[in-house]
Amino acid sequence: MNAPSARAGSRRRRFLLLSVAGLLVAAVIAGWFISAREVPGGGDRSRGDLPAVHPVPQHAVSQSGESVPLTGRVHVVAAPETDQPALDALLDVIAAAGGTAEVVAALDKPSEGSSAVYLGLGGEASPARSALRDLGTERPEDGEALDRAEGYVVATGKLEGIPTAVLVGHDGDGVFHSVQTLRQLLKAGSVPALHVSDWPLMETRGVIEGFYGTPWSHQARLDVISFAGRQKMNTYIYSPKDDPLLREKWRDLYSAQELTELQELIEAAEANHLRFTYALSPGIDVCYSRDSDLEDAITKLESLYGLGVRSFVIPLDDIATKVQCPEDLEEFGSGPSNLAKAQAGFLNSLQERFTAGKQDLQPLETVPTFYTGSGSNPYKKQLGRLLDPAIVVQWTGEDVVSHRITRDSAQAARRSYGREDAGRPIVIWDNYPVNDFSQDHLFMAPLIGRDADLYQSVQGIVTNPMIQPYLSLPAIFNYADFSWNGPAYRPQESMDAALAQLAGPDQQVQAAVRAFVDLNQDWQDDELTPSAPALRRDIRQFWSDYDAGKAPSGDLLRRAELLQKLPELLPRMAEPGFAADAEHWAAAAAEFGRGVEEAIAMLEAARRGDSESVAESRRNVNSALTAAGARTQPTLALGVVTPVFGDGELKTFLEDALRRAPGS
CATH class of the missing domain: 3.20.20.80 (Glycosidases)
Structure with missing residues (x-):
């Protein structure tokens, strides 16, 4: 292609x-990223304190009632014909929450203190559909969800005296999707009181x-x-x-x-x-x-x-x-x-x-x-x-x-x-x-520029x-959001959720991932995805402070220190393949980070009149530039290329610093 x-x-x-x-x-200014609305395709965002779900469901609301814990004994009520991958995924979710699942064909005298999850198709005679009716919480949107290919409903309440979650799908796909939503809804091992009616807008x-x-x-x-x-x-x-x-x-x-x-x-x-x-x-x-x-x-x-x-x-x-x-x-x-x-x-x-x-x-x-x-x-x-x-x-x-x-x-x-x-x-x-077509670059900006009603x-x-492949996962996440529910798609929200999922819970690792992705925001000079926006902001602030004779804010120095840690922090991500794909870009970024730190020290030494320190820092900056510009990334047909970040903001900063320091 x-x-x-x-x-x-x-x-x-x-x-x-x-x-x-x-x-x-103009499209952005006019509200191209259409705000969600309470209509099919709009993404009901009046969800109270529900956890964020991606793709954003067509309808998801909090409701009164108690949560459904999955941390203890959980009766999984599933008919024999229930989709096996969906059932396997549900059992994985329960195990990850700390619960012990028992798969049964019907809920008969459940043990005290236990919970139940019904899983199955939405046919009128299915146990899961009957349980949904028995909860007494059906919404008008449920009919649409269960009439559409891949649609599903997730609802909570009480049945047989115990907290119960019901996951119903129009078809096997819908049943499987309902479990993926449940996975995201868990808070401290419990499903909050809620009702979700959902289906995809693109086939x-x-x-x-x-x-x-x-x-x-x-x-x-x-x-x-x-x-x-x-x-x-x-x-x-x-x-x-x-x-x-x-x-x-x-x-x-x-x-x-x-x-x-x-x-x-x-x-x-x-x-x-x-x-x-x-x-x-x-x-x-x-x-x-x-x-x-x-x-x-x-x-x-x-x-x-x-x-x-x-x-x-x-x-x-x-x-x-x-x-x-x-x-x-x-x-x-x-x-x-x-x-x-x-x-x-x-x-x-x-x-x-x-x-x-x-x-x-x-x-x-x-x-x-x-x-x-x-x-x-x-x-x-x-x-x-x-x-x-x-x-x-x-x-x-x-x-x-x-x-x-x-x-x-x-x-x-x-x-x-x-x-x-x-x-x-x-x-x-x-x-x-x-x-x-540009194998020295990575393109990691969120998906933009597609009509919400496409x-x-x-x-x-x-x-x-x-x-x-693993550096492509954030964009794949965006496309999943957009194609499921375009009117509810928010590029930056979706990207933030993708990076958090891939990074895992470690805050320092998350910061490193965000810094790495910021360096690679560039997408064909598109002004909606400016190259390295956070880095550019820090560089602009640094030069503004420096030219005004003020002590720099420190943001650029902290970013430089973080970039130097990328080879150490990215391998600690929840998705280890990300770091492997990023290896040569992360190494080059670390060299640039070292160069920025040395450049700041060089400029400070110049203000003090410390010519010896200026000369030493200058040598270190040039060394970092050389190392960062090395050809390290192998390709199939183009040989080994130099990893490039955006439009070269880091290289430009170092070259500007070298020109400003005495002895240039």
Whole structure:
């Protein structure tokens, strides 16, 4: 998807959408981050003292009554058909709270001092739905929650004389999501008195491993799938650009070892209620009119279907913009419109022949060769006219890297890729926070610039993350929030919650994580995500104090001391993979922190007239600059690169300090 930019990091700034910068600012001023409201999709925020839940539920309110402790004996009432991953997750929650769970089919003479949790589907005859009615706390929103795919209700009260929590889902997904909400609601091992009615606004919510560069490790994929499941996502698309069996060698079948790993990913996705979607990209050398190529594609997909894959994408992006083989040229002719004709025929045949007799497949998806922009062109018009209307199109917005994606733009794209009488279902392939085109940078600002009501125009959205899987988790958290409940999404609140979860309870570690993320806020010069805002504030204050002849506030020095501790503090995070991904950036930041501390000492020595100390500090500052600028970060195709922070604020400060000190 990012082929042109992936091969030329120097083009990084060319993705800027300067023409819409004013619109972005105006949107924020006008209240683009829409305040939550008591309507479906608005996120009821009148929740009293309830713990924060992410994604923000459609409706969540405190109510009178006692809390439900999970610290003692807990009767888990679950029918035999209850979703097993959800039940396993609930038992984990109870164990983590310090409780002892007993799974029963019915609550019969519960022991004194115990609690109960009902878990199950929302069918009229189910024990969990009956328990919800018996609580006597049903709300009008419950009906909507239990009528919608993946919807659920969590409510508390008393049944059989003991504190009880009821978790009911429309389907297995909803039951699983209810447990993820319960996990966040616990306060000191108890569920507060509450009522939650919730459902997602987007049908497709997830992650696409779709970048160029070093593919993720098998363990990283498993960890991302688990994380995404906890955040109520439902899709993981396997599409690493540098996996040769997806692109260059797309006809080849997987080895036994490779199939074993894919099987593990498929099973992990199922256990976390995600669809494992496989993306086969034959466009580099496919001959659309050749029966043998169609047969090869079907054989490849059948091999994955046999493993349990039920969702497929055929990406045709980042390839030649006209047909290549002689047979295609003879049958279709050249030019983009004829490319669309060839691709539509191939995809329709694949849809017809591969899906025949299979009732359990998700709709086939594709990425068009012209996958950007909402306006029509000959290629899109022909593709929309000929392509089976059931086939879903993945689209990146107005650009490969889109700073703003609006509801109107998505609506226009639906029309451009669809037939005259009907729009095409669209899933947004969102190229954020992907960094394959700028592998010396990390992009860790919160997700911004997507209309809160985008869910009204698209089927869903998937995030294309960075080459660093664990550093991508904060943005994945943001996308989970946004795609579940866009009108209630607050970028900074969501990012703060993500970082707190990943960091764990240690306050010093949390401060270190925030300082590290601040250094990497930069996102394509977007003024809504200024580079290193907290660091810039401290630097501005330092120079203001210094130029006024006052003693500096000390904030910059404290930040420098914290940066020096990053290699020590980040490995203590709750998510250890974060520190491993950040290793070279953290080491460079520590050197910069040492340099800032020495620069401040140098400037103070200069004011005292201590030339010897100035000279020593100068040597140390230059040493730090050299160490911080070392090439330490390996890449797949670009060699070893220097980790870069934002727009180089730290380097600029040190260079300014060196110029201001005597002897420069």
